[in-house]
Structure formats: C-alpha cells, structure tokens
Amino acid sequence: MVLEASLLVKLVVLLLLTFSVVSWAIIIYKYQYMSRLEKQNRIFIRVLDNGDARGVLAQAKALDASPAASLYRNVFSEAASKSRLKRAINRQEVIEAGKIEKYVNFLATTGSTTPFIGLFGTVWGIVNAFRGIGFKGSASLAVVAPGISEALITTAFGLVAAIPAVIAYNYYVGRTRRAIQEMESISPEIEAVLTGANSDK
Numbered sequence: 001m002v003l004e005a006s007l008l009v010k011l012v013v014l015l016l017l018t019f020s021v022v023s024w025a026i027i028i029y030k031y032q033y034m035s036r037l038e039k040q041n042r043i044f045i046r047v048l049d050n051g052d053a054r055g056v057l058a059q060a061k062a063l064d065a066s067p068a069a070s071l072y073r074n075v076f077s078e079a080a081s082k083s084r085l086k087r088a089i090n091r092q093e094v095i096e097a098g099k100i101e102k103y104v105n106f107l108a109t110t111g112s113t114t115p116f117i118g119l120f121g122t123v124w125g126i127v128n129a130f131r132g133i134g135f136k137g138s139a140s141l142a143v144v145a146p147g148i149s150e151a152l153i154t155t156a157f158g159l160v161a162a163i164p165a166v167i168a169y170n171y172y173v174g175r176t177r178r179a180i181q182e183m184e185s186i187s188p189e190i191e192a193v194l195t196g197a198n199s200d201k
Contacts, residue, residue: 012121012154016114020161023110026103027168033065034175037100040066041182048072048186053079053193067096067179068186079194089187097180104172111166118158125151 040063047059048068057076063069071092078088125148 008124009121009154012117012124013157016117016154016157016161019110019114019117019165020157023107023161023165023168026106027164030103030168030172034172034179036065037067037179038175040064041068041179041186044069044072045186048189048193053196056193067100067183068190070099071096071183071187072190075190076194082195085191085194089191093184093187096183100176100179100183104169104176107165107169107172111162111169114161114165115158118154118156118161121154121158122151125154 044060044063044066045068047056051059053076056072060066060069060072071089074092074095075085075088078085
C-alpha cells in the first residue's frame with residue numbers, strides 16, 4: 001500500500017518513520033544512560049561519605065555518568081572560597097540538569113506532532129478519494145479504496161510513532177526528575193566536604 005501511495009503520502013510516511021526510528025534510538029540510549037547514572041550515583045554517595053576531598057576527586061573521575069560526581073569534579077577548584085564554591089555548585093547543577101534532560105524533549109515533540117502529521121496524510125488521502133470519485137463519476141469501492149487506504153496508512157504510522165514516544169517521555173520525565181532531585185540533595189554534602197577540606201589546610 002505504501003509503494004502504491006502518492007508521492008506526498010510516501011513523504012509523510014518517511015517523515016513519520018524518521019521520527020519513530022529516532023525516538024526508539026533515544027528510548028534505548030536513555031534507558032542505558034539512566035541505568036548507568038543511577039548506579040554510579042549510588043557509588044559516588046558511598047565514596048563521598050567515606051573519603052577525603054582529594055580521595056573523592058580521584059574516584060569521581062571514573063564515574064563519568066554520575067551528575068553528582070561530575071558536579072564534584074567541576075567545582076573542586078572553587079573550594080578555596082566558600083562564596084565562589086556556592087555559586088559554582090548552583091551553576092553546575094543547572095548544567096548537569098541539562099545533561100540529564102537531554103533528548104527527552106524530542107520524545108515529547110514526537111508524541112505531540114506525529115499524530116497531526118499522520119492526520120495531514122489522512123486528509124490528503126480523503127481528498128484523493130474524492131478526486132477519484134470526481135474523475136470516474138462513480139463512488140464504487142474500486143475508486144474510493146486507494147485514497148482511503150492512504151488515509152489509513154498515515155494514521156497508523158502517526159500512532160505507531162506517537163504512542164511509544166509519549167509512554168517513554170512520561171517514564172523518563174519521572175526518572176530525570178528523581179535524578180536531578182538526588183543530585184541537588186547531594187550538593188550540600190559536596191559543599192561540606194570541600195569546605196571542610198579547605199578549613200583543614
């Protein structure tokens with residue numbers, strides 16, 4: 001049916017397939033990334049509780065997926081000044097939150113736009129069906145069926161792209177929110193460790 005559809009419908013289907021493939025790539029990537037992030041965050045919390053400032057830094061360098069560890073690495077050089085350290089932590093929290101949320105908005109875009117792109121293809125298919133009726137002067141199934149099939153194809157592809165993206169978006173919004181909250185809850189401990197290390201000098 002896709003091969004026999006009009007050029008515009010083929011382009012709509014190709015666009016929807018592109019949205020779907022990219023969405024699934026993001027879904028798989030984010031699952032792996034969030035799993036690594038959560039595991040490494042747990043490791044970093046244990047390291048932070050049991051280590052000195054420089055010892056924590058050495059181990060934080062190996063935890064590349066942990067936003068808390070990344071925050072620690074990036075603010076370590078500001079430990080000499082408490083006010084600068086606080087500003088650096090606040091600034092780095094925003095940066096790390098952006099990294100955690102990366103690509104999630106594309107899932108929301110896919111979920112909200114692909115049904116309308118599919119609907120556009122549906123409208124075009126119905127228009128073709130009416131054109132067929134006008135050209136043939138008949139409303140038989142043979143005349144109407146090609147346009148209706150085009151309409152059903154694009155509707156189906158729009159839903160196939162949108163439904164997984166919406167489910168994944170809601171799922172990852174929850175996980176990213178928890179990850180950001182966890183990072184923000186660790187920030188005072190990071191500040192205390194670095195401030196304590198500076199006062200010990």
